[in-house]
Structure formats: C-alpha cells, structure tokens
Amino acid sequence: MSLIEGRTGSWEVVIGLEVHAQIVSAAKLFSGAATAFGAEPNTQVSTIDAAFPGMLPVINGHCVEQAVKTGLGLAAEINLHSVFDRKNYFYPDLPAGYQISQYLQPVVGRGKIVLDLPDGGVREVGITRLHLEQDAGKSLHDQHPSLTYLDLNRAGVALMEIVSEPDLRSAEEAGAYLRKLRSILRYLGTCDGNMEEGSLRCDCNVSVRRPGEGYGTRCEIKNVNSVRYVMQAIDYEARRQIEIIEEGGTVRQETRLFDAGRGTTRSMRSKEEAHDYRYFPDPDLLPLTLDPAWVASLKASLPELPDAKKARFVAAYALSPADAGILVAERASADYFEAVARGRDPKQAANWVMGDLFGALNRLGVGIEASPVSAENLGAMLDLIADGTISGRLAKDVFAAMLESGDPPGKIVAERGWKQVTDAGAIEAAVDAVLAAQTDKVAEFRAGKEKLFGFFVGQVMKATEGKANPAAVNELLRKKLNG
Numbered sequence: 257m258s259l260i261e262g263r264t265g266s267w268e269v270v271i272g273l274e275v276h277a278q279i280v281s282a283a284k285l286f287s288g289a290a291t292a293f294g295a296e297p298n299t300q301v302s303t304i305d306a307a308f309p310g311m312l313p314v315i316n317g318h319c320v321e322q323a324v325k326t327g328l329g330l331a332a333e334i335n336l337h338s339v340f341d342r343k344n345y346f347y348p349d350l351p352a353g354y355q356i357s358q359y360l361q362p363v364v365g366r367g368k369i370v371l372d373l374p375d376g377g378v379r380e381v382g383i384t385r386l387h388l389e390q391d392a393g394k395s396l397h398d399q400h401p402s403l404t405y406l407d408l409n410r411a412g413v414a415l416m417e418i419v420s421e422p423d424l425r426s427a428e429e430a431g432a433y434l435r436k437l438r439s440i441l442r443y444l445g446t447c448d449g450n451m452e453e454g455s456l457r458c459d460c461n462v463s464v465r466r467p468g469e470g471y472g473t474r475c476e477i478k479n480v481n482s483v484r485y486v487m488q489a490i491d492y493e494a495r496r497q498i499e500i501i502e503e504g505g506t507v508r509q510e511t512r513l514f515d516a517g518r519g520t521t522r523s524m525r526s527k528e529e530a531h532d533y534r535y536f537p538d539p540d541l542l543p544l545t546l547d548p549a550w551v552a553s554l555k556a557s558l559p560e561l562p563d564a565k566k567a568r569f570v571a572a573y574a575l576s577p578a579d580a581g582i583l584v585a586e587r588a589s590a591d592y593f594e595a596v597a598r599g600r601d602p603k604q605a606a607n608w609v610m611g612d613l614f615g616a617l618n619r620l621g622v623g624i625e626a627s628p629v630s631a632e633n634l635g636a637m638l639d640l641i642a643d644g645t646i647s648g649r650l651a652k653d654v655f656a657a658m659l660e661s662g663d664p665p666g667k668i669v670a671e672r673g674w675k676q677v678t679d680a681g682a683i684e685a686a687v688d689a690v691l692a693a694q695t696d697k698v699a700e701f702r703a704g705k706e707k708l709f710g711f712f713v714g715q716v717m718k719a720t721e722g723k724a725n726p727a728a729v730n731e732l733l734r735k736k737l738n739g
C-alpha cells in the first residue's frame with residue numbers, strides 16, 4: 257500500500273476518475289454536423305447543435321455502437337434499455353440550456369480495468385458506468401479585449417463519460433489507469449486518446465483517510481488534460497487535504513481547477529449536487545433499446561485487447577510481463593514486434609524493438625507507424641546477425657544507417673563493406689600482428705595481469721575496423737596467449 261506520511265501519521269489517498277472520451281465518429285451524437293478537429297469556428301454547427309427552437313435530435317447509431325464496443329472492451333454489463341436525460345444548467349457555450357446525457361439508466365454498467373503496475377504486477381479497478389452525452393461548445397476569451405466569442409463546433413460532439421469506482425490509491429495508479437484506458441480505447445478505435453486535442457479529459461476525485469477508516473470528503477479537480485498533470489494534481493491535492501485535517505480543519509467538498517504552471521489546485525465552486533441539475537428524461541428522444549443479437553455480434557468482432565495480447569506474448573514468446581506490457585500498450589508496436597519476432601529469437605527481437613528502436617523513435621519524436629526502420633528491415637538485420645554476416649557490434653552501426661537511410665540492411669552491408677570477417681586466416685593474421693607489436697603487454701599478461709585480455713581484443717577489433725567476428729577473436733587470443 258502506498259501511504260503518504262503526514263505530521264501526525266500516515267494517510268491513504270482515495271481516487272476515483274471520471275473520464276470524458278470523445279467518440280471517433282464523423283458526425284455528432286444527435287446531428288449530422290462534422291466533428292473534425294481544428295476547423296474554422298462555427299463551420300460545423302447544425303441547427304440542432306445551436307439549439308434553434310423546434311429542432312429535433314436524432315440518435316447517431318454509430319456512436320451507440322462505439323459506446324457498446326467500449327463497454328464490451330471494459331468487460332462491462334451492457335444495458336439493453338437505457339435513457340437519455342436532460343441535465344439542466346446555464347453556460348454561454350451550452351445554447352440549449354441543458355446537456356443531453358444519461359443519468360439513472362446509462363448504456364453501460366459495471367466493468368473493470370486491469371492496471372499494469374511498474375513492478376510488473378497487476379491490480380483490478382472497478383468501472384462504475386459508461387454513459388453517452390453531448391459535449392458543450394467553447395468560449396474564446398482571447399480573441400477580443402472585452403468580448404467573449406463562442407465556437408459551437410464542439411457543441412453536440414459525442415462523448416463517453418467513463419466513471420471509475422474510488423478504487424485507486426495513488427497518483428501512480430491513477431496514471432496507470434489512464435494509460436490503460438487510453439490503450440483500450442485506441443485498440444477498439446472508439447476514441448483516439450489524444451489528450452492535447454482534448455479527446456480525453458479527466459476529472460479527478462480525491463480524498464484522504466487514515467488507513468482502515470471510511471472514505472473522507474472528496475474534492476473534484478476538473479478537466480485535467482495529461483497523464484502527468486493528473487498525477488501532479490492528485491499529489492498536490494492529497495497533501496493539501498492532509499495539511500488541512502492535520503491543522504484541525506475540515507475538507508470542504510468542492511470543484512477545483514488544476515493550475516499547470518504552478519502544479520497546484522484552486523477552488524472553482526462549491527460542489528453542485530445531482531438534484532441541482534433537475535434531470536428528467538428528454539421528451540424528444542425515445543429510450544435506447546439494443547438487440548441482444550447485435551450486442552453479441554459486436555462482442556464477437558472485438559479485436560484482441562491489450563490484456564489478452566500481453567498474456568499471449570508472455571506465453572508464446574516467453575517475455576517478462578513487464579516487457580510484454582510495454583510492447584502491447586500500442587497496437588502498432590505490438591504488430592511491429594510480432595512481425596520482427598516471427599520465426600526469430602523473440603527475446604532478441606524484443607530487446608531491439610524496446611531498446612534501440614524505441615530510443616531512436618523517442619529522439620526523433622515520431623511514432624512507430626512512421627519508423628524509418630521497417631519491421632521487415634529490422635527482422636532482416638537480425639537474420640544477418642544470426643547467420644554470422646554481421647556481429648552484434650556491427651549491427652549497431654547497421655541499425656544507425658537504416659535509421660538514417662531507411663535502406664534494407666543487406667544493401668547497407670554490401671555498399672559499405674561491413675561484412676563481418678569470419679575468415680579464420682584473416683583474423684589469425686590480425687591477432688598475430690597485434691601480439692607481435694605488443695610484446696611488453698603480452699609478457700605482463702602472461703605474468704598474471706589477466707585484465708589485459710580486453711585490451712588485446714580491442715586492438716584486434718581496431719585493426720580489423722570492427723569487422724572481425726568477436727567470438728573468433730576471443731577464441732584465438734585465448735589460445736595464443738595461454739599457449
């Protein structure tokens with residue numbers, strides 16, 4: 257258990273997350289208007305989104321399908337009967353004066369997410385529910401010195417609100433939860449998970465308690481938009497609450513904002529209660545009823561998800577759970593790894609993909625889809641190592657050249673003459689030349705200075721421009737020096 261030490265003893269942090277995930281869909285939840293990110297303001301707004309009087313919402317079947325798929329991917333109950341409600345509140349960027357959401361009867365009920373912890377272990381976290389709702393528009397405060405402009409492009413865009421149980425116990429677990437949820441959504445293709453563009457936004461509910469006691473009063477930090485910020489916000493908020501309680505005060509239930517610049521949270525408003533919203537079923541929409549056969553067919557068509565893939569990688573490729581977890585986080589890296597590993601040494605493939613390749617892609621700032629080294633070329637390079645054409649040491653240079661040129665390794669080796677020298681005669685000549693030039697060192701070695709061995713290896717490799725087969729060099733040197 258990860259506890260926080262206060263002045264007066266240990267505290268446990270309790271966290272529940274409410275994630276708003278924008279559904280991948282060309283059209284909005286109740287209108288045919290487009291959803292593309294970054295369009296000119298107010299160019300993707302229908303009369304429904306702008307709440308013109310008398311306009312009627314029509315449910316977008318594709319969005320329902322995406323929500324159900326997501327529910328299935330979270331091993332959740334799918335409710336065959338669900339209801340859209342009006343959640344009433346005033347906001348300038350909410351032209352109808354209410355948001356169409358789901359309240360008492362959401363489309364998806366209880367599910368779970370398995371967290372991959374840094375030590376390779378796992379922990380299950382409960383999902384309370386997933387419901388469909390509309391996004392609001394956006395107020396633009398920075399376009400004019402004294403006026404606020406409204407952009408309704410986002411108004412009516414379909415969101416899934418995914419609510420977790422208060423099962424998380426540290427900022428690290430909250431981070432692992434978000435990463436895992438994002439990974440599942442991306443595998444399913446139901447949300448692109450792009451936090452910078454606001455496709456995934458997180459409200460963090462945080463409270464603290466003494467270990468073993470009941471839940472404390474929570475604060476909700478709204479709309480945090482990166483995993484790192486979520487973790488920072490939770491850490492700050494937990495310490496703030498501990499300090500208040502340790503000084504004899506009580507935590508006030510409220511909604512707070514995260515200040516990314518300062519790494520702090522500040523009060524935004526006192527917490528509203530559900531009854532403040534005057535929820536009632538939207539009279540313009542029929543309840544949503546799903547055909548069980550349709551749900552079953554969606555379930556049958558789900559892709560292999562990260563947990564199943566991870567288990568398969570551990571079993572089929574004998575990878576550690578931690579390595580498998582890293583490789584399956586993105587579907588594209590999992591596919592890349594499998595293309596390299598197929599018919600080759602999986603451990604070696606995993607090392608190259610997670611080490612040299614991921615390192616290089618990180619430096620270049622590109623995703624694996626845009627990797628200059630294709631899976632086919634990396635695989636071909638492993639074949640050249642396996643058949644002795646290049647040594648593991650030369651492979652580092654070949655890899656760097658592939659990264660730069662995108663060329664296949666065979667071409668690089670042929671053009672640059674990087675073939676490993678395995679010819680015993682050539683290696684022996686180089687060894688003899690080194691030993692003849694270093695008679696002092698040879699004498700020292702024979703007198704017991706064993707660690708000089710590496711020096712001789714280095715000299716021979718230098719003389720052969722790194723191309724001598726290292727195993728052959730080692731063997732020959734041992735024979736000649738000890739002989």
Ligand code: ADP
Pocket residue numbers: 270271272273274419420421422423461462463471472473474530
């Ligand atoms: P509301 O609808 O008012 O936001 P909910 O009961 O639906 O409240 O809970 C919202 C979120 O708050 C959920 O993710 C839940 O797990 C979390 N939560 C509830 N109680 C606590 C608590 N004491 N500490 C931390 N999180 C909590």
Ligand code: MG
Pocket residue numbers: 274459476
């Ligand atoms: Mg809430």
